[in-house]
Amino acid sequence: MNWSKYSAPLSFYPLAGNMIPWFSALAALAMAVGLYIGLLVAPTDATQHDSYRIIFVHVPAAWMSMFLYVVMAIWAGIGMGLKARLSFMMAQAIAPTGAMFTFIALVTGCMWGKPTWGTYWVWDARLTSELILLFQYAGVMLLRTSIDDLRRADRASGVLALVGVVNIPIIYFSVQWWNTLHQGASVSMTAAPKMAAIMLTAMLLMTFGFWMYSIAVVLSRVRCVILERESQPAWGDPSSVPEVAEAR
Amino acid sequence: MLQTVSLSCLRGDRRLFSNLNVTVQPGTLLAVVGENGSGKTSLLRMLSSLLSPEDGAILWQGQDIREQREQYCAQLTYIGHLNGIKDDLTAMENLALSASLAGDHCDGPVAHAALEAVGLRRQAHQLPTKVLSQGQKRRVALARLWLSTRPLWLLDEPFTSLDTAATGLVTEQLQKHLTRGGIAVVVTHQEVGLPSGLIQRLRMNG
Amino acid sequence: MNRPSLWEALRGVVRRDLMLAMRRRADVAMSVFFLVIVASLFPLGVGPEPAVLRTIAAGVLWVAALLACLLSLGRVFTADYLDGVLEQMVLIAQPLPVLVVGKVFAHWVVSGLPIVLLSPLLGLQFGLDGEALGVLVLSLLLGTPTLSMIGAIGAALVLGVRGSGLLVALLVLPLYVPVLIFGAGAVTSSMAGMGGEANLSLLGASLVLSLFFSPWATAAALRIALE
Numbered sequence: 001m002n003w004s005k006y007s008a009p010l011s012f013y014p015l016a017g018n019m020i021p022w023f024s025a026l027a028a029l030a031m032a033v034g035l036y037i038g039l040l041v042a043p044t045d046a047t048q049h050d051s052y053r054i055i056f057v058h059v060p061a062a063w064m065s066m067f068l069y070v071v072m073a074i075w076a077g078i079g080m081g082l083k084a085r086l087s088f089m090m091a092q093a094i095a096p097t098g099a100m101f102t103f104i105a106l107v108t109g110c111m112w113g114k115p116t117w118g119t120y121w122v123w124d125a126r127l128t129s130e131l132i133l134l135f136q137y138a139g140v141m142l143l144r145t146s147i148d149d150l151r152r153a154d155r156a157s158g159v160l161a162l163v164g165v166v167n168i169p170i171i172y173f174s175v176q177w178w179n180t181l182h183q184g185a186s187v188s189m190t191a192a193p194k195m196a197a198i199m200l201t202a203m204l205l206m207t208f209g210f211w212m213y214s215i216a217v218v219l220s221r222v223r224c225v226i227l228e229r230e231s232q233p234a235w236g237d238p239s240s241v242p243e244v245a246e247a248r
Numbered sequence: 249m250l251q252t253v254s255l256s257c258l259r260g261d262r263r264l265f266s267n268l269n270v271t272v273q274p275g276t277l278l279a280v281v282g283e284n285g286s287g288k289t290s291l292l293r294m295l296s297s298l299l300s301p302e303d304g305a306i307l308w309q310g311q312d313i314r315e316q317r318e319q320y321c322a323q324l325t326y327i328g329h330l331n332g333i334k335d336d337l338t339a340m341e342n343l344a345l346s347a348s349l350a351g352d353h354c355d356g357p358v359a360h361a362a363l364e365a366v367g368l369r370r371q372a373h374q375l376p377t378k379v380l381s382q383g384q385k386r387r388v389a390l391a392r393l394w395l396s397t398r399p400l401w402l403l404d405e406p407f408t409s410l411d412t413a414a415t416g417l418v419t420e421q422l423q424k425h426l427t428r429g430g431i432a433v434v435v436t437h438q439e440v441g442l443p444s445g446l447i448q449r450l451r452m453n454g
Numbered sequence: 455m456n457r458p459s460l461w462e463a464l465r466g467v468v469r470r471d472l473m474l475a476m477r478r479r480a481d482v483a484m485s486v487f488f489l490v491i492v493a494s495l496f497p498l499g500v501g502p503e504p505a506v507l508r509t510i511a512a513g514v515l516w517v518a519a520l521l522a523c524l525l526s527l528g529r530v531f532t533a534d535y536l537d538g539v540l541e542q543m544v545l546i547a548q549p550l551p552v553l554v555v556g557k558v559f560a561h562w563v564v565s566g567l568p569i570v571l572l573s574p575l576l577g578l579q580f581g582l583d584g585e586a587l588g589v590l591v592l593s594l595l596l597g598t599p600t601l602s603m604i605g606a607i608g609a610a611l612v613l614g615v616r617g618s619g620l621l622v623a624l625l626v627l628p629l630y631v632p633v634l635i636f637g638a639g640a641v642t643s644s645m646a647g648m649g650g651e652a653n654l655s656l657l658g659a660s661l662v663l664s665l666f667f668s669p670w671a672t673a674a675a676l677r678i679a680l681e
Contacts, residue, residue: 132631135624135627138624149259155678159611163629170632171631175635177636178635318457318547322456324545326545330536332537332542333539334539336477337474337477349463349466350456350546351462397456
């Protein structure tokens with residue numbers, strides 16, 4: 001199958017449209033099962049009782065917020081390297097979803113904080129990193145809307161996204177260095193999880209569900225972006241060849 | 249030799265020009281004319297490598313300028329709409345700095361000579377350029393042409409703000425440049441007072 | 455077909471900016487005044503109790519220095535962008551990232567170095583002494599050039615954009631956070647008796663990293679702004 005023909009935005013439009021229902025279905029299914037397990041099946045925690053269950057939304061949302069930033073930066077990088085408009089459109093479409101997950105992570109973090117530590121906001125490593133990540137998303141989106149010229153907006157927010165993605169691990173490290181109050185990462189891909197396996201399953205399912213949801217939403221947003229940006233053909237007769245006259 | 253191959257330009261939503269093919273031989277001045285907004289400045293900025301084309305290529309001595317950016321920049325002198333001089337510095341200081349950043353060594357007498365050649369009175373040389381008139385500032389900017397030994401000159405409306413005498417001086421310097429085998433691409437609204445054998449005209453339709 | 459040597463080009467760029475700064479000495483003073491004013495606002499807001507001031511000194515002085523750097527970013531490239539000097543600089547036949555380092559260095563000498571030099575006096579106002587003061591100065595000496603280098607990326611991205619003053623703050627502050635943490639952390643840990651070396655080394659590493667990587671991002675942003 002010739003994938004490169006889909007790099008033209010107008011060809012990608014119908015392909016994206018066809019993919020959306022599948023991803024939406026997967027998302028709904030995964031989230032339904034994940035929430036069922038997380039809210040109903042997983043055992044009550046000894047110290048935190050039922051309030052810990054917010055973790056099934058909070059942690060996947062935090063993971064997605066960081067993952068989406070990296071994906072956005074990758075699309076921006078591809079766009080700058082290959083000068084492909086569609087790549088920039090994908091980066092443009094991802095930013096709001098990433099920001100949304102960051103916001104969800106922050107809000108659910110606050111909801112977790114109140115019963116657990118007594119205050120809505122704690123300046124711990126993960127929440128503070130998420131807050132700064134939200135500022136980074138806001139910066140990328142605001143930079144794009146502040147620049148009128150589309151091409152410059154694409155490339156400038158691309159540069160910012162790439163600089164920001166380098167900043168994410170640095171922020172994470174420096175904020176941890178600054179404060180290690182937040183419950184240490186209890187799920188890691190390589191180390192044995194400190195949580196019961198059933199909790200891990202629920203969290204992974206929710207993460208997968210959020211991921212499918214993101215793909216569906218980003219595809220439908222990029223279709224809107226394509227309509228906005230491509231529906232008007234560049235005006236000016238494309239075949240106007242300037243006259244070159246040799247003066248005698 | 250300067251060549252454009254299928255050059256096209258997209259600014260915002262407008263395609264200013266497409267499939268532009270021009271060849272300029274040494275000793276020729278390419279006069280780019282056309283209405284406002286027809287892409288003349290964009291073309292010049294593409295030739296200077298400040299703007300990248302949407303499609304097509306620009307060849308210098310047969311080689312794509314994108315493959316040899318620094319070497320290409322070493323061969324051109326670009327004077328755009330903006331003068332590229334600092335208001336707080338004197339004409340002498342501005343010229344000396346421009347020259348040294350272009351690799352031309354320029355001491356006091358040489359700088360004075362260049363400023364006088366472009367018609368700036370000696371008393372004005374040591375004044376901060378912010379007290380000079382528009383025309384005088386333009387002359388300070390153009391004085392670089394008397395110091396430049398580079399083969400390609402890209403000038404965007406160089407005669408703006410200049411009086412007839414100054415226009416004549418600049419035109420004369422352009423002729424010397426062409427006689428030495430140099431190439432000049434000049435965006436201009438007015439006729440360049442050079443023998444027609446030296447001029448190639450490009451009309452942009454935009 | 456003359457081209458300047460790398461050193462000649464770098465020297466020319468730095469010299470031009472330093473000459474301009476000499477003609478407008480008020481600009482240098484502005485950073486300093488801003489720093490003093492902001493630092494003075496905190497005791498006015500929090501109360502003059504020495505113990506409290508000592509506790510917040512590291513953070514307050516570092517935030518004030520950071521804000522002063524942030525405000526000065528409008529002066530790195532904007533004037534050159536508006537009068538055409540920037541496009542001439544981009545056309546110099548030498549690598550743009552190197553010239554960017556020159557520009558930012560000159561900018562730091564005018565806007566950042568005065569902060570470093572004034573900081574001991576402000577530290578005394580907040581009741582810092584001896585070792586803590588030394589660590590404060592050293593942390594700012596390592597930190598302010600880093601802030602200038604990182605800030606230049608933001609300054610280049612917003613050239614000619616409306617509302618760029620506030621926008622550059624939003625773009626650059628997330629990038630400033632690590633430097634702030636290490637810088638203020640150095641002073642705090644020195645005051646707590648643990649010595650500032652760890653944080654100072656992290657500051658040094660940040661400076662080196664920013665010197666290597668941010669000029670490329672800034673150069674890319676400048677070319678994008680000039681298109």
